[in-house]
Structure formats: structure tokens, C-alpha cells
Amino acid sequence: LYYYAFLILSAAATSFFPVGVRVGYTLVAEYCDNNGRKYAFISGWIWWVFGMAFLPFIAQWMNDWFAFGMLTTLLNLLLFLFYPWIPESPRFLITKKDYKNAAKVIAGIRSMNRDSEIENLEEVIKNICEEDGAKDLGVI
Numbered sequence: 473l474y475y476y477a478f479l480i481l482s483a484a485a486t487s488f489f490p491v492g493v494r495v496g497y498t499l500v501a502e503y504c505d506n507n508g509r510k511y512a513f514i515s516g517w518i519w520w521v522f523g524m525a526f527l528p529f530i531a532q533w534m535n536d537w538f539a540f541g542m543l544t545t546l547l548n549l550l551l552f553l554f555y556p557w558i559p560e561s562p563r564f565l566i567t568k569k570d571y572k573n574a575a576k577v578i579a580g581i582r583s584m585n586r587d588s589e590i591e592n593l594e595e596v597i598k599n600i601c602e603e604d605g606a607k608d609l610g611v612i
Contacts (some may be wrong), residue, residue, distance in 0.1 A: 475540065508585075571597050
């Protein structure tokens with residue numbers, strides 16, 4: 473039973489690995505300004521190298537490959553627990569012409585970044601999309 477659970481969870485985590493990493497970087501790219509993106513990507517790579525360097529020591533400390541495999545597999549699945557709190561991409565909402573929800577997400581991002589609030593943000597987004605065709609629309 474444990475062997476089959478391990479195989480199923482390993483297959484799920486292996487297929488999840490590239491997506492899970494990309495999700496984090498995509499969220500950073502969506503919600504940070506250019507300076508924030510730079511430091512987030514640098515720190516992401518530093519932590520990745522740190523993790524890869526210490527992973528063998530953690531495996532030896534655990535001294536149980538089954539537990540180590542289950543732990544590393546289940547950690548990848550934690551993203552599903554956070555899914556309800558991850559807002560939709562403003563760019564995606566704008567492409568769907570859902571300006572109201574895009575304005576809510578952008579307002580939340582601006583609040584987290586301690587930027588000033590933009591009055592009538594929904595109208596501002598609509599005007600930008602009509603003028604530019606939404607080609608270069610980033611997070612306002």
C-alpha cells in the first residue's frame with residue numbers, strides 16, 4: 473500500500489514540479505515592480521541552489537528514503553492548499569475584459585506595495601485598453 477501511494481504521489485509531484493516553480497515566478501512577475509522582480513528572482517535562485525546543496529545532507533539525516541520521498545513529494549502538493557488565496561492575474565482578467573475584477577486585484581497589489589490608490593481604476597484600465605489595445609499593459 474505504501475509503495476503504491478509513493479508511486480502515485482511521486483508521479484503527481486514530478487508532473488507538478490515545473491508548474492509549481494513557474495507559478496511562484498509568475499506570481500512574483502505579476503505582483504512586483506521591476507526592482508521587486510529582480511530581487512525576487514535573485515533570491516529564488518539563491519534558495520534553489522541552497523536547497524540543492526543541502527538536500528543530500530537532509531536525506532542522510534532522515535536516513536529513510538521512503539519518508540524522505542514522501543516528504544519532498546507532499547511538500548510540492550501544498551500549493552493546492554493556497555489556491556483559494558491566490559488572486560487571478562490582472563492581465564488575464566483584462567484579456568477577458570473583466571475590468572472590475574482586474575481593478576480589484578491591481579488595487580490589492582498597489583496596497584501591498586504601499587502605492588497610492590488610483591481613483592476610478594476600472595475606468596483607467598478600460599481607457600488604457602482602448603487606446604493601446606492592451607499591448608503593453610502591465611500592472612499599473
